[in-house]
Amino acid sequence: MFKLFEREALSVEEFSKEQTSVDVRHLCVSLNAKKVLNDISIRIPKNKITALIGQSGCGKTTLLNSFNRMNEFISTHEISGEVWIDNRNIYDKRERVSRLRSQIGMVFQRPNPFPMSIYDNVSFGLRIQGEKRRRFLDDSVEKALRNAALWDEVRDRLFESALTLSGGQQQRLMIARALALEPKVLLLDEPTSALDPLTTLYIEELMVALKQQCTLIIVTHNMQQAARVSDYAAFIHKGELIEYSDSDSLFTMPNKQQTEDYITGRYG
């Protein structure tokens, strides 16, 4: 009962440098000569779940992709501003993209396991990094699968094809694959949109548990999911950050009319 009366989320303006995982400063992104993100500044806290919400095409995924420089795969891109992760500006010319991506895990809308065994899927990232020690790989795979709440279901068939897993298991495998590299930040782009409600709840529970290990940033179209799992939420509209606050405030008493209209289904 005490917790109910003592609960108080730290305001988004109050994050100290140590509490900040991702610090975005005046980020502008143009893709194919079209401005997608306009002057976004946002501090994402460590070991919390932050949800990015907004209409399709508003720039949520582009913002998410900015955190591991995935936008650079688009040939005509223009990026200005800074994104600081762990006191390093990831857009600094000296920054190695491969090193960055090994620290920022990403899970997509649809699970995309490689056509190889469960074990090989999870150990793939480590092997790419040159890790060959069998014992180390075994331990890492087990740890990642345990953290992704999948170990008990696959421990006896680690060397079977990952394609034989169900949709929910495949998505957890994708999380395990990302976790194997022990990322500082885990980006999730609509991770449950292709899953049934129960599997969705399992993944959500998993996300809450993973907060202990890394910072989670989730893009979701499901308002209830954002309200259920996120500690902080940012509403983006037409490339602009409209409102960013703790989720309890944003979903009960948003400051901006635009946010209220969106979360209550008043957008036409």
Place this chain on the structure above:
Amino acid sequence: MRRQIQLNTHISAKYNQELENLKHSVLTMGGVLEQQLVNTLVALKENAPSLAERVALNDSRIDSMESQVEQECMRIIAKRNPTAGDLRLVMTVSKTATDLERIGDEIARVAKLVTKDRIPASDIVLSGMMDIGNRNVAMMRATFDAFARQDDKAAVIAHKLDTQIDKVYKKIIEQTAAEIQSNPQDIAIWMDVLWAIRSFERIGDRCKNICEYVIYLTYGRDLHSSSMKKTVKKLLK
């Protein structure tokens, strides 16, 4: 921040209608209660037990309305997952319905004074009861009006009306105490009268609660919170 809730702007027309119906149901309950109170005062003034009986019987209708409003609130929460202003509206309606049901009980208690032939013999006490009762009617009207228009200023003004009701209540209690001292043999009747006077005072408190819900609906904050003090001052200017 002040926020007027627009009920007709959702993408889902059916949802618009559901929220509009919910709000309307509270106003319907309020209308029935207002009539109940007016009838009770007439029955008290004219010693009309049949009218008072009708009021007492009608209370079950209020109970049933409250139950239906609660069910609808639950249904909307479960099916629509309301957020922000919509959620505050559903919560406000649910809490208001509870207070309205209690107002119904208080009115029925006063009506039973007439059906049980326990109208106070003292003119001064009776006129005091009519005074507080009429103030209750005025406060109820002001409260429902504020609710219907989501008018924060009207809610704060209606909220203040309870201060006068409390003063009148105190005065009647003193007068009744004096009457009891001079007619101690009728103590059983006076006890019922005291409970009825107390019911009038409680109706004021319940209306006050509803005014606070209207403020919560508009601002998302409690009327008594420190952050609302300046706002209330500004509204009363």
